[in-house]
Amino acid sequence: MIKKTLPLLMDQSKKGRKSINLPEIGVEKSILPDKKFLRESIQLPEVSQLDLIRYFTNLSSLNFSIDTNFYPLGSCTMKYNPKINEQISAFEGFSGSHPNQSDEMVQGCLEVMYNLQNELGEITGLKCVSLAPLAGAQGEYAGLLIAREFHKFNGNNHKNIALIPDSAHGTNPASAAMAGLDPVTIKTTSEGDIDIADLKEKVSKETAVLMLTLPSTLGLFEPNILEITQIVHDHGGLVYADGANLNALLGITKFGDLGIDICHSNLHKTFSTPHGGGGPGAGPVMVTKKLESFLPYPHIKKEKGVFINYRPENTIGRLNGFSGSFGILLRAYTYIRSLGSGGLKEISENAIINANYIQERLKSHYNLTSSRYCMHETVLSATRQKENGIKALDIAKKLLDEGFHAPTMYFPLIIDEALMIEPTESESKETIDSFIDCMIMISELSESNPNEILNAPINLPVERLDEARAARNPILSWKKN
Amino acid sequence: MNIKKLFNKNIDLMKNSPYIPATNSDQSEMLQTIGVKSFEDLLSDVPKNLLFPELKLQEMLSEPELVDYFNDISKKNFASKKKTSFLGGGAYNHYIPSTVKAMIQRGEFLTSYTPYQPEASQGTLQVGFEFQSMIAQLYEMDVCNAGMYDGPTALAEAALMACRIKKNNKILIHDSVSQKLLDILSSYSKWQNIEIINFEDIDLNNQEDYSCLLVQSPNQNGEIIDVENLSNLIHKKNGLLIHHAYPISLGLIKPPGQLNVDIATGEGQSIGVPLSFGGPYIGLLTCKKEFIRQLPGRIIGQTVDKNGKTSYALTLQTREQHIRRENATSNICTSTQLIGLMVSVYLATVGPEGLKQISKTCFHRAHYFANKINKINGFKLISNNFFNEFVIESNVEIKEINHYLISNDIEGGLDISDGKKNLILFAVTEMNKPKDIEETLTLLRRIHD
Numbered sequence: 048m049i050k051k052t053l054p055l056l057m058d059q060s061k062k063g064r065k066s067i068n069l070p071e072i073g074v075e076k077s078i079l080p081d082k083k084f085l086r087e088s089i090q091l092p093e094v095s096q097l098d099l100i101r102y103f104t105n106l107s108s109l110n111f112s113i114d115t116n117f118y119p120l121g122s123c124t125m126k127y128n129p130k131i132n133e134q135i136s137a138f139e140g141f142s143g144s145h146p147n148q149s150d151e152m153v154q155g156c157l158e159v160m161y162n163l164q165n166e167l168g169e170i171t172g173l174k175c176v177s178l179a180p181l182a183g184a185q186g187e188y189a190g191l192l193i194a195r196e197f198h199k200f201n202g203n204n205h206k207n208i209a210l211i212p213d214s215a216h217g218t219n220p221a222s223a224a225m226a227g228l229d230p231v232t233i234k235t236t237s238e239g240d241i242d243i244a245d246l247k248e249k250v251s252k253e254t255a256v257l258m259l260t261l262p263s264t265l266g267l268f269e270p271n272i273l274e275i276t277q278i279v280h281d282h283g284g285l286v287y288a289d290g291a292n293l294n295a296l297l298g299i300t301k302f303g304d305l306g307i308d309i310c311h312s313n314l315h316k317t318f319s320t321p322h323g324g325g326g327p328g329a330g331p332v333m334v335t336k337k338l339e340s341f342l343p344y345p346h347i348k349k350e351k352g353v354f355i356n357y358r359p360e361n362t363i364g365r366l367n368g369f370s371g372s373f374g375i376l377l378r379a380y381t382y383i384r385s386l387g388s389g390g391l392k393e394i395s396e397n398a399i400i401n402a403n404y405i406q407e408r409l410k411s412h413y414n415l416t417s418s419r420y421c422m423h424e425t426v427l428s429a430t431r432q433k434e435n436g437i438k439a440l441d442i443a444k445k446l447l448d449e450g451f452h453a454p455t456m457y458f459p460l461i462i463d464e465a466l467m468i469e470p471t472e473s474e475s476k477e478t479i480d481s482f483i484d485c486m487i488m489i490s491e492l493s494e495s496n497p498n499e500i501l502n503a504p505i506n507l508p509v510e511r512l513d514e515a516r517a518a519r520n521p522i523l524s525w526k527k528n
Numbered sequence: 529m530n531i532k533k534l535f536n537k538n539i540d541l542m543k544n545s546p547y548i549p550a551t552n553s554d555q556s557e558m559l560q561t562i563g564v565k566s567f568e569d570l571l572s573d574v575p576k577n578l579l580f581p582e583l584k585l586q587e588m589l590s591e592p593e594l595v596d597y598f599n600d601i602s603k604k605n606f607a608s609k610k611k612t613s614f615l616g617g618g619a620y621n622h623y624i625p626s627t628v629k630a631m632i633q634r635g636e637f638l639t640s641y642t643p644y645q646p647e648a649s650q651g652t653l654q655v656g657f658e659f660q661s662m663i664a665q666l667y668e669m670d671v672c673n674a675g676m677y678d679g680p681t682a683l684a685e686a687a688l689m690a691c692r693i694k695k696n697n698k699i700l701i702h703d704s705v706s707q708k709l710l711d712i713l714s715s716y717s718k719w720q721n722i723e724i725i726n727f728e729d730i731d732l733n734n735q736e737d738y739s740c741l742l743v744q745s746p747n748q749n750g751e752i753i754d755v756e757n758l759s760n761l762i763h764k765k766n767g768l769l770i771h772h773a774y775p776i777s778l779g780l781i782k783p784p785g786q787l788n789v790d791i792a793t794g795e796g797q798s799i800g801v802p803l804s805f806g807g808p809y810i811g812l813l814t815c816k817k818e819f820i821r822q823l824p825g826r827i828i829g830q831t832v833d834k835n836g837k838t839s840y841a842l843t844l845q846t847r848e849q850h851i852r853r854e855n856a857t858s859n860i861c862t863s864t865q866l867i868g869l870m871v872s873v874y875l876a877t878v879g880p881e882g883l884k885q886i887s888k889t890c891f892h893r894a895h896y897f898a899n900k901i902n903k904i905n906g907f908k909l910i911s912n913n914f915f916n917e918f919v920i921e922s923n924v925e926i927k928e929i930n931h932y933l934i935s936n937d938i939e940g941g942l943d944i945s946d947g948k949k950n951l952i953l954f955a956v957t958e959m960n961k962p963k964d965i966e967e968t969l970t971l972l973r974r975i976h977d
Contacts, residue, residue, distance in 0.1 A: 052838050056658055056876050066877040067625050069885050073962040077895035079780075080913055084752050086782050089880040090665045099627060099876050103655070103869075107636035110651035114635030127547050128639050131591055136804075140602025145615045146806030147942050148606065152934070155604035156805045166585055181677040181807065184849070184859040195719060221849035221859035227719025230854045268573035297583075299571065304578045319547075323866025324652035325642035325826065326675070327808030343715070364715035368618055368680040368708060368795065369806025381598065387588025390545045392580075396567055397548050397555075403570055404558040420562075420570040447648045452641070458850075475549035476558065507647040509833040514646075517831035517843040521820065523671045525661035 050508060053105055056092035057525045066096040109508045110324070111452045117478050119405075121424045121455040121467025122216070122264060124294045124316035131385065132319065132378035141377055146369035150355050156373060157354035161347040163331075163380040170391070171290070171310055172303025173333035177342040179371045183291060184218040186311030186330025187258075191226035192363040193309060193334060193341040194256040194285045200341075200361055203283065206255040210246070210279075214239045214264045214459040219289060228255055235461060238417040239265030239426075241275055254284035256309075261302070262292045264459040265416055266402065266424035266467070276306025285309060285338075293317040294471065295399060295423035298392030302333070309334045318379035329375040345370050397472035398423040401479055405468055408483045412490040416462050424469035427454075428462055437493040437500050439464040444511065445492075445503040449485045546591075606939065607803075612964035613939035616917050616955025617748075618679070618708060619806065620798045622776065622886070623959055625877045628800045628870050637869055642826075642862075646841040647833075652865060653840035656828040659868040662875045666778055666883075667792045668785025669814035674826040674863035676811025679795025680709050683742065683772045684716035685824045685858055686791045686813060690740035690768045691722060692822050692857070698738045700727045700767065702758060704747030709772065713742075738767040740791075746777055749910070749953065750894075750917030759788035775799045775812065776957075777915045779887025784814070791815045800874025801867055810867035821847060824858030826865075886958050890916035894956035897965050901954075904969075906976045916957065922950045924975055932975060938968055 079085060094102070111118065118125035136142065144156050164176040180186035191209065198206040209223035212233045220230040231249055234242040240263065250257075257279045262268050269275065276286045288302050288310040294317040296302075302310045314320050315328040322328075334342065343366050345356040356370070386394065399422055406415065406425035413427040429439040443453030443466070455467040470479055492500055504510060550558075564570060571579060589597055602608055613621050632638065636651060643649030643656075656674045663672040676682035687699050699717070701710065701724060713724065727741055741762040745753035759769040768790035773783070776798045784792035796810035797803070815823060821844065829843030849856040878886060894916040901920055902909035911918035920941070922929060929952065930940035941954035956965070 053654065055654075055661070057661065065879055065881065066627060067882060069623075069878070069882055070889065070958055070961075072889050072892045074893050074896040074965070076892050077899065079891070080752055083756075084754075084781055084913075086778065086780060086786075089779065089883060091662060091878075091880040091883065092876050093879045093881070094876060096627060096877070099873070100630065103631045103873060104634065106651040106654050107631075107634040108651065109649075109654070110636045110640045111645075111648040112636045113639035116648075118641060120641060123641055125641060129547060131594055133633070133638070135594065135598045138598060138602040138608075140605040140608030141598075142802040142804050143607035143610070143621075144605050144805040145607070145613060145621065145803050145939065146619050147615050147617045148939070149930075149943075152606040152939075153805060155601040155608075158601055158604065162586065169584055172581070181681070182860070182862045184861045185677065185681075188859060192715070192719070217848075217850040217853050217856070218859045218861050220854035221852075221856045224854040224856075225716070225720070225859055227721075268571070270573040273575055298580065300574050300578045301581050304581060305575070321638045321866065322641045323864075324637055324640045324649070324655075324869070325865035326862030327677070327810075327864045327867055328862055329808075364718070365708070365711040366681075366715055367712065367807065368678050368809070372807040373805035374802070374808050377598075381594060384586060384589050384597070385591070385594055386545060386547075388583035388585045390588055391583065391585070393545045393548055397545075397550050399570055400550070400555065400558050400562070400567060403562045407562045419573065420564075443645065444647065447645060452648060453645050472545075472548050472550075476554040504647050508650050509647055509837055509839040510835055512646050512833050512839050512841050513831050514841050514843070517829035517841050518845075521827075521843060522830040523660055523820070523827060523843075524657070524664045 053102060055525050056094060059094055059098060060092040062093055064093045064095050066094060066099050116450060116452050117474055117482055118452040119454050119468045119470050119482060120452060121469040122291055124469060124471055126319055126471040127473040128319050128321040129382060132381045135381050136374050136377050154354055157347050159377055159380055161349055161354050163376055164347060166383050167312060167331055167333055170297060171333045172301030173310055173335055175336060175339035175342060176331055176333045177346050178331045178376050179343040179345065179366050180311065180330040180332055181367050181372050182326065182328040183311060183313040183330040184222060185366055186332045187218055187222040187289065188225055189332045189343050189363065189366060190287050190309040190311055191222055191228060191256060193338055194287065195226055196341045196361060196363050197338055198255055206253055208253045208255055210249060210254060210257040212241055212259060214461050215258060215260060216264065216289065216291065219258045239263045239267055239459065240269055241271065243271055243274065246275065246278060250278055250282045252282060254279065254282050256285045256287050258287045258289060260289040260291060262295050262422040265426045266421040267417055267419055268422055272305050280306065291316060292423060295395055297395040298388065299395050308338060314375055314379040319382040320375045320378040327372055327375055329372040394472045401470040401472065401474065405470055405479060405483060409486055412487050424467055426462055427466045427468065429464040429466055432490060432493040433464055435493045435497050437497050439466050441500045442466060442489055445489050445500045446485065448504040448506045451482055451485060609937055610939050611937040612960050614941045614954045614956065614960065615939050617942040617953055618795060619803055620955055620957055621803060621959050622798050622957050624800055624802060625874065627877045628873045631873045632870055638866065643842060650839060653828055655869050655872055656865060657830060657840050659872045660828060662872060663812050664814055666775060667814045668783040669792050670817035671820050672814040673823050674828050675865065675868045676813050676825055677864060678807060678809040678811045679793065680712040682793040682811025682813045683709055684713040686770045686793050687713055687740060687742060688717060689822050689824060690770060690791060693819055694739040694767065696737055696739040697722045699724050700738050700741040702727045702741060702743040704744045704753050705742050706744060706748035709744065732761065738765050740768040740770050742770045744772040746774055746915040746917065749919045750914035751911050752781060752913050752915055755789065756787040776887055776890060779883035780891055781915065796867065796871050800870040808864065808867055810864040810871060820844065822857060825860050826863035889958040890956060893960055893965060894918060897956050900969050901972060904973050904976060917953055917955045920952050920954065922952060924950065926950050926952045929975060933971060936971055
């Protein structure tokens, strides 16, 4: 691994170097706009092609990635990203398709989208699907706007409260606030299940929607799900499921059957599209029939064998410039087609078995948040190690040193020193065993030699960072030395 | 025996998933360690009657079958055979260098996660810092975040940001802004008590203050707008000027930073990102330094590690949803990092001289094409002072023109007819070779023969 600092491109830049030859203007020149509109100079790096390729290639080697490391990052579903998905998304007929073409010119793209809508509808049991949202958070926002507009349409504009469990992901309350809903927190039990008494107390005729994550952010299936959806429906509210953890449910059970009205799915989690270091993602939204007319547009329909983009009657509107994150949708559809019903079910089965196996083997070394079987992820707590001065963060850093990406730390917020571990179905038993062995070794080290953990990482390109300094005195772009 | 029973009555365990390493014996060992007889025993919290529903999905395809299947579908798109294209309207057909295509395939970039563990993510973080630096330089703005979903959402978030900064919910819209951009702003602001007002409808001598004025330049008809003049006007009303700019145009046209602009946005697709039927793209969002604490999205900062070595980390995270929850600046949780990589490699590849060259080529080819069309009977050039997109009024229906061009494997312009006039918006880039332009002109002349 490269240990020396790689200078920024502007510091490597030398006037006169270039990386590409471009075509000449090739036509008779016209008069340029008035001088007051023209730019005189631009500051961008000037580097040779080899130096550029070497720089970015060397930078890439500073990263952990799925292709190089096990990434047991809870709630992120860091599964293998199949290479065939990348190959197909690069087909010229797809990657070269302009989004402003008329429908008859892009029947292939629309067919992919239409088929993916159907597959996601079948998988979640919520049959009406829009692929427009560009990420999970936008899918959430779309779902909440749908609830908003639905209530308004029915003369229930007073329904303006979103009930959100205290264990929820931060995007839930943030999306609710954007949709003009007042977030009201619902308590959860120590195992992260919804506190039914608290729900009954807080649900009211103002309840627009309950947002819940299923399986919960503690990786457990909500055992009272049918009662919960019933309570909310009895008050005229809708139930929205955050589909971040859908990787546990493929062919296991369907949101639609559980009384859920709206959900989204993060295609970059369950459906294997690459995380790309933090995007792009895609967050399709799925709803029941009664909510179909509120879906964002464009939405794809098939009429007389022809695929068409259409605008649902009571649509919440447009969420992005064109038709959604098509390149991501295409990868997800490729993944679904490469597995079929049987394959998808095996995905969830193996994800669940792997998580329970880790939970079982680590439960005598770390505190467990629940004694129940988990779904696709397990949440451990480092409270025992903390007694020796070793926090979740320190364990995370030591894991990095040993070549494993860290689990998600300090989430959900309701668990002290949380370490959320999601192995996914992609990892072999050998890899999982070596991870478990490493976790046990760290736990033992926390008693025998905690300093070794506190000093980690030492094997990476950089050691622990001064993150406070970055925030106190923000340096956000290159400056001349 | 148990295993077989629990998985699926009729499906052989390993038959369907090329992406699962667990063998039958791995499975049984793990279940044994867990202490259950069957997989189903792990699912006791799921309502029994709703367990294992039938999934009626399309049939599974082997890898070679996938290639054939998608190859066939992709051929149903005109893109697979087009000779040249004059379609724009927010997405543009520019050349993508080989360097970009090569770097995007690196699994270390492609398959990494959001850099929450900076020690294991310096590659992603340094690229993000390069992205912020190069976009800030291209726009000549103080700071840039690590990326938004796309151009339109970046503009909508910029407007919401101005409302927070000014604690004022009135947004002014200049008539340069396209309807599509307004549609997204409306979806983003609808439930936040925000008032969207046409700039043309207000009396500049009134006593009102406004949060901001949104300007798109080049505008929706390709015309370069006097943004500086508008900046001065809105500043007198105590508001911010938000400029939505087409990045390629900045190789020729003055950047927002020289026009007294407060927040500048853009669609990053044109600088290194394939059209891909509308996404994934990247939204560019830049601003003056004093507004950074109201910027939405991820921001990467330079710092040092404990040995004093230069390094990079996500910073100013107290603005974000995972900490501030409902009080966050936005619900956004992605930075479209991979597309940021494409843009960074693109800008570093073309460099300052290359960008100027591309920008000039777009300008001159567009003007040449426009002036020649203007000379054909039945066509009239409408746009003035344009960059690389222009509107032509035609006495023939646009559908007919486009249909004729398509029958010659040429993608025409965007039909923007308004019910009264037949209007077409042509975009010209460095991808429209002089001979493509001549061939298209010949066809356009024939329409009126």
